[in-house]
Amino acid sequence: MPERTLFQGARVVDPRSGHDGVADVLVEDEEISAVGQGLAGGRAKVIDCDGLVIAPGLVDMHAHLREPGFEHKETIETGSRAAAAGGYTAVCAMPNTDPVADNAAVVAEVRNLADKAGLCDVLPAGAITRGLAGEALTDIAEMAEAGVRLFTDDHNCVQSSRVMRLALEYARAFEVVICEHAQDAALYEGWQMHDGYYSSLLGQTGVPAEAESVVVA
Amino acid sequence: MSPFVEHGRLLDGGEIRRAVTRIAHEILERNKGAGRLVLAGIAARGDDLARRLAQEIERIEGVPVRVGIIDITFYRDDIGMRAEAPEVHETRIDFDITGTTVVLVDDVLFTGRTVRSAMDALVDFGRPQAIQLAVLVDRGHRELPIRADYVGKNVPTRRDEEVRVHLTETDGEDAVVVGENVPDRMGEEERTRA
Amino acid sequence: MIKHLLSINQLDRQDVVRILDTAESFREVGTRVIKKVPALRGRTVVNLFYEDSTRTRISFEIAAKRLSADVINFSTSGSSVAKGESLKDTALTLQAMGADAIVIRHSSSGAPSTLSRWVTASVLNAGDGTHEHPTQALLDLFTIREHFPSFEGLRVAVVGDVRHSRVARSLTFAMAKMGGQVTLVGPPTLIPPEAPAWGAEVSHDLDGVLPKADVCYMLRVQRERQRQQFFPSVREYSRLFGLSRARVEALPETALIMHPGPMNRGVEIASDVADLPRAVITDQVTNGIAVRMSLLYLMLGGGRGADESSSEQASAAEEVARA
Numbered sequence: 159m160p161e162r163t164l165f166q167g168a169r170v171v172d173p174r175s176g177h178d179g180v181a182d183v184l185v186e187d188e189e190i191s192a193v194g195q196g197l198a199g200g201r202a203k204v205i206d207c208d209g210l211v212i213a214p215g216l217v218d219m220h221a222h223l224r225e226p227g228f229e230h231k232e233t234i235e236t237g238s239r240a241a242a243a244g245g246y247t248a249v250c251a252m253p254n255t256d257p258v259a260d261n262a263a264v265v266a267e268v269r270n271l272a273d274k275a276g277l278c279d280v281l282p283a284g285a286i287t288r289g290l291a292g293e294a295l296t297d298i299a300e301m302a303e304a305g306v307r308l309f310t311d312d313h314n315c316v317q318s319s320r321v322m323r324l325a326l327e328y329a330r331a332f333e334v335v336i337c338e339h340a341q342d343a344a345l346y347e348g349w350q351m352h353d354g355y356y357s358s359l360l361g362q363t364g365v366p367a368e369a370e371s372v373v374v375a
Numbered sequence: 376m377s378p379f380v381e382h383g384r385l386l387d388g389g390e391i392r393r394a395v396t397r398i399a400h401e402i403l404e405r406n407k408g409a410g411r412l413v414l415a416g417i418a419a420r421g422d423d424l425a426r427r428l429a430q431e432i433e434r435i436e437g438v439p440v441r442v443g444i445i446d447i448t449f450y451r452d453d454i455g456m457r458a459e460a461p462e463v464h465e466t467r468i469d470f471d472i473t474g475t476t477v478v479l480v481d482d483v484l485f486t487g488r489t490v491r492s493a494m495d496a497l498v499d500f501g502r503p504q505a506i507q508l509a510v511l512v513d514r515g516h517r518e519l520p521i522r523a524d525y526v527g528k529n530v531p532t533r534r535d536e537e538v539r540v541h542l543t544e545t546d547g548e549d550a551v552v553v554g555e556n557v558p559d560r561m562g563e564e565e566r567t568r569a
Numbered sequence: 570m571i572k573h574l575l576s577i578n579q580l581d582r583q584d585v586v587r588i589l590d591t592a593e594s595f596r597e598v599g600t601r602v603i604k605k606v607p608a609l610r611g612r613t614v615v616n617l618f619y620e621d622s623t624r625t626r627i628s629f630e631i632a633a634k635r636l637s638a639d640v641i642n643f644s645t646s647g648s649s650v651a652k653g654e655s656l657k658d659t660a661l662t663l664q665a666m667g668a669d670a671i672v673i674r675h676s677s678s679g680a681p682s683t684l685s686r687w688v689t690a691s692v693l694n695a696g697d698g699t700h701e702h703p704t705q706a707l708l709d710l711f712t713i714r715e716h717f718p719s720f721e722g723l724r725v726a727v728v729g730d731v732r733h734s735r736v737a738r739s740l741t742f743a744m745a746k747m748g749g750q751v752t753l754v755g756p757p758t759l760i761p762p763e764a765p766a767w768g769a770e771v772s773h774d775l776d777g778v779l780p781k782a783d784v785c786y787m788l789r790v791q792r793e794r795q796r797q798q799f800f801p802s803v804r805e806y807s808r809l810f811g812l813s814r815a816r817v818e819a820l821p822e823t824a825l826i827m828h829p830g831p832m833n834r835g836v837e838i839a840s841d842v843a844d845l846p847r848a849v850i851t852d853q854v855t856n857g858i859a860v861r862m863s864l865l866y867l868m869l870g871g872g873r874g875a876d877e878s879s880s881e882q883a884s885a886a887e888e889v890a891r892a
Binding site: 293294295296297298299300320321324327328329330331 | 756757773798799800801804805808809
């Protein structure tokens with residue numbers, strides 16, 4: 159006998175089909191079997207969703223779960239919990255942990271902790287360079303085999319165009335994505351706010367837009 | 376290749392056959408049997424002749440005789456005098472020649488330089504007790520003190536003539552012809568080597 | 570025969586066959602008790618090695634000596650070069666001393682070509698920068714020919730640091746010339762994107778290429794390249810592109826394993842793999858002598874200074890090949 163649950167009267171939002179309105183959703187055996195008005199549940203468990211929203215799970219592409227290393231700020235468990243509470247079913251965890259997620263062992267540990275928490279999918283991002291230092295490439299193939307699909311040095315934006323070039327070239331052989339948090343370190347030094355009229359008024363150190371576009375060029 | 380004009384046939388197939396048989400007998404007579412005998416044919420055509428001699432000797436005496444091939448290209452005394460390095464053929468002597476009587480076999484004996492080169496090559500393989508020389512045709516015009524021990528036929532020729540030996544194994548027929556190259560005057564040994 | 574051997578592209582198919590056929594005879598010389606023939610007596614061959622190389626230099630030295638030529642080894646430490654003498658001055662000095670052939674290895678791509686413009690001696694490229702190593706390609710062809718009747722359609726996988734390999738370039742050009750099919754395998758950082766224009770296919774998946782390869786040719790990977798970040802670590806490189814015992818099982822039974830040497834056991838090739846019978850690496854070394862004898866004989870066995878025109882033709886051929 160399939161396990162059935164009927165979610166009644168929720169605001170169902172689905173960008174793919176363009177649906178945005180109140181409806182019932184019938185779930186059988188962990189799959190959505192029907193969406194419509196006044197659905198008959200039969201022996202389904204009924205949940206009253208008046209005032210609630212049903213939508214495809216949200217994905218946070220850039221989250222800092224801080225574990226391992228900074229558990230006083232956040233852990234994978236607390237981060238997953240917050241994510242799930244906010245409707246996020248998948249979160250991409252940034253590699254600026256301690257130790258840095260620049261090898262398969264740390265990546266495996268993050269996945270392990272995520273599985274234990276069991277609240278949402280955690281996709282660990284791998285570092286492009288060892289220790290996020292911007293000099294030596296990480297074992298990209300090995301981390302890819304461990305399930306990493308996205309590589310980034312995040313705030314430690316890779317400064318050397320040569321290293322970045324090698325990373326991009328090398329990664330071509332594997333189906334992964336290299337991401338850059340575009341930020342030219344030299345131009346960003348001492349930054350407080352965007353460079354413009356207000357920074358001049360307030361006497362704050364401003365950072366021009368070029369500090370980002372230069373990296374991407 | 377400049378055209379070769381034939382002046383005459385010196386030996387036909389039958390005469391070649393009889394010469395080979397006679398030489399085989401002479402070799403056996405002189406060396407009192409096939410005991411320490413080996414044959415070394417000088418490529419090209421000398422080796423075909425050597426094999427024929429070996430067959431004859433075996434037929435007459437009932438004893439098999441070992442045959443080797445020597446290519447003298449690397450021992451020539453005229454390397455570096457022609458536009459292209461001369462073509463190389465196979466050398467194979469896969470038995471020890473030390474203490475043996477080696478009969479060198481060639482088709483035509485002319486200036487003697489080929490035989491000198493062959494002896495140089497031979498002594499790099501070991502120390503024969505004796506070296507003898509058997510040729511099908513001796514056409515004179517020696518430039519070195521070399522003489523054949525066994526000769527099929529002595530043929531006086533003009534220096535600018537060329538003697539060509541055709542053997543069934545390589546040329547499809549047995550014949551020895553004499554003629555002239557018009558107008559290219561390459562040494563005969565080079566031509567028969569080719 | 571050409572006057573200088575600077576690039577494989579100067580030779581046409583017939584030249585290659587002639588060189589390999591002649592090398593057969595020289596291989597026979599190597600089996601004799603007295604491994605010497607007087608063919609190049611009186612000639613002088615100079616080994617001008619600006620880069621350290623024991624194996625290639627010795628190979629050329631043995632080849633020349635077996636041809637009865639006189640050999641002079643010019644290595645660059647403790648010599649006039651260390652005192653700052655330019656290549657040109659060194660060349661003119663050797664010319665004045667009557668060298669008939671100069672075998673040159675240099676770290677700059679193109680040095681042999683430049684040298685050939687200054688001397689009347691024959692110049693043989695023993696490896697220039699990351700450009701070419703034509704005698705290596707020829708001895709590789711000779712070795713392959715011992716095991717396969719024809720090059721036509723033969724599939725060769727060249728694995729490793731193609732970008733910095735003169736051996737890879739010469740071998741690829743040589744195989745293309747003889748009708749074979751080369752697949753270059755390695756990380757994208759070590760294979761120039763333009764490589765397909767050399768006449769080869771490219772793959773980053775060694776395991777996909779091995780089952781169809783007749784020859785698996787492993788290139789040496791320098792640790793220096795890891796320091797330069799062309800790949801993240803030796804361990805990762807080895808896992809992805811190293812020829813392990815397990816990978817050898819994936820090769821067809823008749824496939825050959827080759828390596829130009831010296832090997833980095835444990836990096837590009839597992840130690841036990843290097844010692845398998847189908848790893849014909851030591852044959853390559855033996856054949857190197859026969860092939861180099863063949864080249865010296867064919868290039869010097871003709872008339873001295875006979876071919877002004879053919880040296881022009883050789884440089885013109887190089888020009889065209891580069892274009």
